[in-house]
Amino acid sequence: MPVDNIEINELNRDQLRERVNTAQRYQAWRDARERLSGFRGSLVWHRSGDGDYLLRSYYDSAGIRRQKTEGIRAPETERLKAQWDAQRDEATAREKALREVLARQASVNRALQLGRVPLLGARIIRAIDAAGLLGRGLRIVGTNAIYAYEAAAGVTVDASITTTEDMDLLMDARRSLRLAAAADIKDGTLISLLRKIDRSFERTRQNFRAANRDGYLVDLIPPAVDPPWRRGDVRIGASEEELTAIPIDGLAWLESAPAFEAVAIDEKGAPVRIVATDPRVFAAHKLWLSRQPGRDPLKRRRDEAQAKAVGRIVTRELAHLPYEADDLRMLPRAVFEAARPLFDATDAGLL
Known part of the structure; x- marks a missing residue:
């Protein structure tokens, strides 16, 4: 994947107008609901x-x-x-x-071809939102977070770095999570929530992961802790079938970063609220991942491409998010400095 040639396209006037209309009307509906x-x-x-x-x-x-x-x-x-x-x-x-x-x-x-979020992913995100967990203990991380950054910036990025058949849910294990009563989910479990969307979802042998018959994956992941024994099983519901989150290095940065919220649009044109992590931290984390020697080479190249694309989106379109150390203290100094070139205004075409 030619990571330095990722296209970022601005929406035209008609598309921008209807994106704004969608977000405003969606908020009015949420208030009414x-x-x-x-x-x-x-x-x-x-x-x-x-x-x-x-x-x-x-x-x-x-x-x-x-x-x-x-x-x-x-x-x-x-x-x-x-x-x-x-x-x-x-x-x-x-x-x-x-x-x-x-x-x-x-x-x-x-009609304006504004749909971006894959339909199944959008349905899962809406279900998590309706259950009272989105932004209240669960964030969307990984590739699906890019749709939030696109939506806020009024751009689209090359489909080669956004196409995905999985979803990563970052679980804030510092909070006690419970599905809202209104969700009416058996046992109050995440796996039951997924089955309301697609009955074929099953927990895999990897207890942190659910998969449906088409191979769409949903992973529940919290940050790793040191020492590891300090964290026991991390889960939402008590069912024996519930997903058990697997700790992963580097996610503490995403957990501690400010939340980032935007209204994206799914493939059928319907709005979907996404709560992700700060795009600056997302980009820095992805760049760090791309340089981990044990990571799959194909994933490393994709990580680097996503890091560079999000860095350009922030620098060109989200000027209220400068790449400054005071705002990003959750990043280790080495990670912060390594990612600084992603936010260079000259490389982003601004100077």
Whole structure:
């Protein structure tokens, strides 16, 4: 792979306009969905003894259905129910309308060829987001993170360095992770979450990895610790089939780096929120990987190409992220200095 000739193409005006529209409309829909979620459960009249009582059903943080009475039927409780019903109807209508807007937007995005994120990968990321884990203990790392950097910068990079049939999930083992109750996932496990998307996903002999029938891989990885015995099994759910994260050197830099969030677009034109790691740290880590003698030569060349491409994206399009030591203290000095040329303005065509 000719790492010095990776193409980075800017979106045209029409594409940029619709990328902005997509992100704005997607955020409006997410806000509407969040408001609607506040009306999970019910508020109904219930006959008990000698009167009707207003009974509220709701779900607690553990997903357990609870009930409580708001009082006997009276003008005050009548008003409470009428207000609740009206607000729920309004929230339902708004969420539906914005969902329809996004469906129309997806058609526009397909016509403009804005779709980038592979469909299965996008579905997995959305499921992790809906489960309350994206950006709250899990980040997207590896090749799929590049789609976030592209989206934020308004560019696309050569497909030769973004095509992938796997996904790496960086698990922040400093946090206690649990799937949100709303995800309704059996046993609260990541493997069960994946099976809701594709029933063929199975944990492989490598316990940190799941694979489907087409060979798409999902890896759960945390940073390595020193000494290794300080970290026991790292997992999300308690099922015997759950993925058990495997520690990998160098990921502590990605874990400690600032999060980077952007709304990308999948192959069908639908938006997908990606929470990755800071692109400067991504590029430095990829360059470091490319120079590890034990790494597969083909992967080393791809690592170097990705490092150079992301470095150019940051330097050319993300000027608010300068390559400065004070911002990137999680990187070892040697790694920081080795990656400095990736962010050279002259090489990026700016000077």
